[in-house]
Amino acid sequence: MSRTLQWRRWWLVAGLALLLGGCGFHLQTGATIPPRLTGLRVVGSGPAGGSLAEAVHRELQRDGNRAQSDGPLLQIDNAYVSQRIISISPSSGVAQEFLDTLHAQFSVIGNDHKILLESQPLLVENSFSYNSASPLATNEQQITMQRLLMEQGARQILRRVLNSPGFRQQVP
Structure with a gap:
């Protein structure tokens, strides 16, 4: 060339x-945080609340939001992950495919303690397969799938918050 x-x-x-x-x-x-949500803080409760709150916090940081002690609060409540077997090997009787489901509630509260966004349910599902030929990979695979589930949950929460009528930015 x-x-x-x-x-x-x-x-x-x-x-x-x-x-x-x-x-x-x-x-x-780059989802641009509306001025009303600048400095948004994130807290989570429940067995998966901390992981989900961290994932939301990372997404917000990528967009330039820096949490402030007097900023609004994104509250994630009762976050947990359930796992269900969805297929079993007919020959060995070993579980082959799982369905992970992330459950939570989230709301946004202003720094004046007024509810800016009512509590909304979150449900994110992700399936993954188990390879019986490599049983040691299962733990690593499950950790990766949990991380992906948290990232999907974080993106869904932010998409729903940023697209809610109270926060939607007007395009000039």
């Missing part, structure tokens, strides 16, 4: 980035 062609491609990509950045284009993680 010639040097001139490389420079043209570089300038094309740079120009495209400038154009997209100038028109307000954001990647999926």
